[in-house]
Amino acid sequence: xxxxxxxxxxxxxxxxxxxxxxxxxxxxxxxxxxxxxxxxxxxxxxxxxxxxxxxxxxxxxxxxxxxxxxxxxxxxxxxxxxxxxxxxxxxxxxxxxxxxxxxxxxxxxxxxxxxxxxxxxxxxxxxxxxxxxxxxxxxxxxxxxxxxxxxxxxxxxxxxxxxxxxxxxxxxxxxxxxxxxxxxxxxxxxxxxxxxxxxxxxxxxxxxxxxxxxxxxxxxxxxxxxxxxxxxxxxxxxxxxxxxxxxxxxxxxxxxxxxxxxxxxxxxxxxxxxxxxxxxxxxxxxxxxxxxxxxxxxxxxxxx
Amino acid sequence: xxxxxxxxxxxxxxxxxxxxxxxxxxxxxxxxxxxxxxxxxxxxxxxxxxxxxxxxxxxxxxxxxxxxxxxxxxxxxxxxxxxxxxxxxxxxxxxxxxxxxxxxxxxxxxxxxxxxxxxxxxxxxxxxxxxxxxxxxxxxxxxxxxxxxxxxxxxxxxxxxxxxxxxxxxxxxxxxxxxxxxxxxxxxxxxxxxxxxxxxxxxxxxxxxxxxxxxxxxxxxxxxxxxxxxxxxxxxxxxxxxxxxxxxxxxxxxxxxxxxxxxxxxxxxxxxxxxxxxxxxxxxxxxxxxxxxxxxxxxxxxxxxxxxxxxxxxxxxxxxxxxxxxxxxxxxxxxxxxxxxxxxxxxxxxxxxxxxxxxxxxxxxxxxxx
Numbered sequence: 001x002x003x004x005x006x007x008x009x010x011x012x013x014x015x016x017x018x019x020x021x022x023x024x025x026x027x028x029x030x031x032x033x034x035x036x037x038x039x040x041x042x043x044x045x046x047x048x049x050x051x052x053x054x055x056x057x058x059x060x061x062x063x064x065x066x067x068x069x070x071x072x073x074x075x076x077x078x079x080x081x082x083x084x085x086x087x088x089x090x091x092x093x094x095x096x097x098x099x100x101x102x103x104x105x106x107x108x109x110x111x112x113x114x115x116x117x118x119x120x121x122x123x124x125x126x127x128x129x130x131x132x133x134x135x136x137x138x139x140x141x142x143x144x145x146x147x148x149x150x151x152x153x154x155x156x157x158x159x160x161x162x163x164x165x166x167x168x169x170x171x172x173x174x175x176x177x178x179x180x181x182x183x184x185x186x187x188x189x190x191x192x193x194x195x196x197x198x199x200x201x202x203x204x205x206x207x208x209x210x211x212x213x214x215x216x217x218x219x220x221x222x223x224x225x226x227x228x229x230x231x232x233x234x235x236x237x238x239x240x241x242x243x244x245x246x247x248x249x250x251x252x253x254x255x256x257x258x259x260x261x262x263x264x265x266x267x268x269x270x271x272x273x274x275x276x277x278x279x280x281x282x283x284x285x286x287x288x289x290x291x292x293x294x295x296x297x298x299x300x301x302x303x304x
Numbered sequence: 305x306x307x308x309x310x311x312x313x314x315x316x317x318x319x320x321x322x323x324x325x326x327x328x329x330x331x332x333x334x335x336x337x338x339x340x341x342x343x344x345x346x347x348x349x350x351x352x353x354x355x356x357x358x359x360x361x362x363x364x365x366x367x368x369x370x371x372x373x374x375x376x377x378x379x380x381x382x383x384x385x386x387x388x389x390x391x392x393x394x395x396x397x398x399x400x401x402x403x404x405x406x407x408x409x410x411x412x413x414x415x416x417x418x419x420x421x422x423x424x425x426x427x428x429x430x431x432x433x434x435x436x437x438x439x440x441x442x443x444x445x446x447x448x449x450x451x452x453x454x455x456x457x458x459x460x461x462x463x464x465x466x467x468x469x470x471x472x473x474x475x476x477x478x479x480x481x482x483x484x485x486x487x488x489x490x491x492x493x494x495x496x497x498x499x500x501x502x503x504x505x506x507x508x509x510x511x512x513x514x515x516x517x518x519x520x521x522x523x524x525x526x527x528x529x530x531x532x533x534x535x536x537x538x539x540x541x542x543x544x545x546x547x548x549x550x551x552x553x554x555x556x557x558x559x560x561x562x563x564x565x566x567x568x569x570x571x572x573x574x575x576x577x578x579x580x581x582x583x584x585x586x587x588x589x590x591x592x593x594x595x596x597x598x599x600x601x602x603x604x605x606x607x608x609x610x611x612x613x614x615x616x617x618x619x620x621x622x623x624x625x626x627x628x629x630x631x632x633x634x635x636x637x638x639x640x641x642x643x644x645x646x647x648x649x650x651x652x653x654x655x656x657x658x659x660x661x662x663x664x665x666x667x668x669x670x671x672x673x674x
Contacts, residue, residue, distance in 0.1 A: 047487035097496060097498040097521075097522055098496055101466060101496060101498075101521060104466060104521075105463075105466030105467060105470050105472055106472075108463035108466060108467075109467050109472050111463070112640065114464070114637065115473065115476055117638060118473065118635075118637070122372070126643075128643070128646075130644070130646060131459050132455040132456075133455075150520040151520045151521055153520060154516060154517040154518070154521075155459065249484075249487070250479070250484035251479070251484070253482050258479065258480050259480075264472075264476055265476060265479040265480070266472060266475040266476055266479060267475060267478055267479045267484040267487070267492070269494075272490075272491070272493045272494060273493055273494050273495055273496040274490075274493050274495065274583075275495070275496050275498070275499075276496060277489060277493060
């Protein structure tokens, strides 16, 4: 069983990895960076912590690898890190099932108004739209998008998708994202965050969606123009939203998204199962070991 | 496939179709009203069913005009006197007292539900009617509403399973109330469906529909228990028949889908929970009476099982002071599994059509054979 700390320290010991990596706690390092810094070869990073700031990285002359947990690497300046001769790894695939499950969980909890019912809303005031047999539009057809498509099919949903490329996934390709937005009852965002996908869903895209449609986001908060989303929800341009990711995380307590009745927000729990977290850390450690020992690195992220 | 959308839509169309195309009543018909069979409807059911009764020209009916408050017992016993047919919902116990109060005219009981544990089938069987024209004894005809709600119930069961296993209620609460700080490694961790064993207690239409929806979540194995093996249904979902004990021992997720009968009453008790895994999730969308709630509370609070999701309880509604409400690892919904306009509308229409067919001595669309 792992130990965990509020702010994940740089060089962490997890269960079986004792023999592989040395352990220092955050506090020790901060108290005496000069003593510890030269020995550090790997950074294990969870939830973008510790931040890979230049001020930190420059302190670590022996650093060989930053092993990030999860699949997103939008928080890392890949070019800068590569210029220091440091490798970057992530854990694709490992988190896909858990994240797809959260996507479906948010979709279903939103569609069946579970949180509203528990907050005391009377059934006669809740508007239900059909779920089984409805149309699910998935934007981003990577590992996670694909698994969401499979799960949607179990509910006889018609699956549309938009992606840079076509894939053989047994779903209907929409080359034009507008087309997907117009036709979908549920829109699921499963893209990476890149300059191209930042603000992908804005006021225009939301206005193309059906007024009965629900937007679900399990990718990154910045993929959505949050201010436009608030306006769209308040005005009934779309019916509801369910978000596992926002910008920032956490949202400020008084953010309008947190008080809209037709919005579900979870605090980025996409990977949060005991099984997935354990596997994710195991893969992070494997990645780090390989880099430290000069072996081929399983999940290296190249800076292009 | 049990719940193929085509088959269900067909059934829903049949259920929703008015049996008698003509609307409105002519003055002649109004004169004949007093001789029309009398029907009592125990709740303000969705308009589809009431429209069918009204426009059939076959019946006159009286209604308890509330959609969320059940008819008081005294009122029910008064209103059923001499009726020919009764359309009820699951909050009314149709037992000896009601049947006696209704008297010998009662020919049809139509319930707007798939469960019929509130109907005393023994008592219904006993009632013999002697038809004036043909001296044949016959019992009261009983209609119910399976199938039209299978999709809705299966969806809600999976929704509840995910909500419970991924702690969505806690998570949304933390997001809204300031518990949301920097992400922590094991915060709000739940249990995943991938590579899990899903156990179904009572394999019927709904159990199969649930399994069909869970299969793409990378479930490793489906197992089920029932009074006897159900090979046809099991084949559809590749499920293995096991004993109740094995169901408890092997299931990572245990979904209760059986009818409430004397045999299944409180079958989910400490005997079952003590055999389950510490990491297991218990889901009940069948009937509250299948669970011993005190034993469930013990099991949840002591960590014998990880979490539970309930759409049904005893009583309904469960008083807010009930200890189960104090548990973070227990999600309780107010019986919303069939709640969607289209489903409840279809149930209402089916119940009305069953009633009219019963009065016409024709086969009902969905009938319980006594």
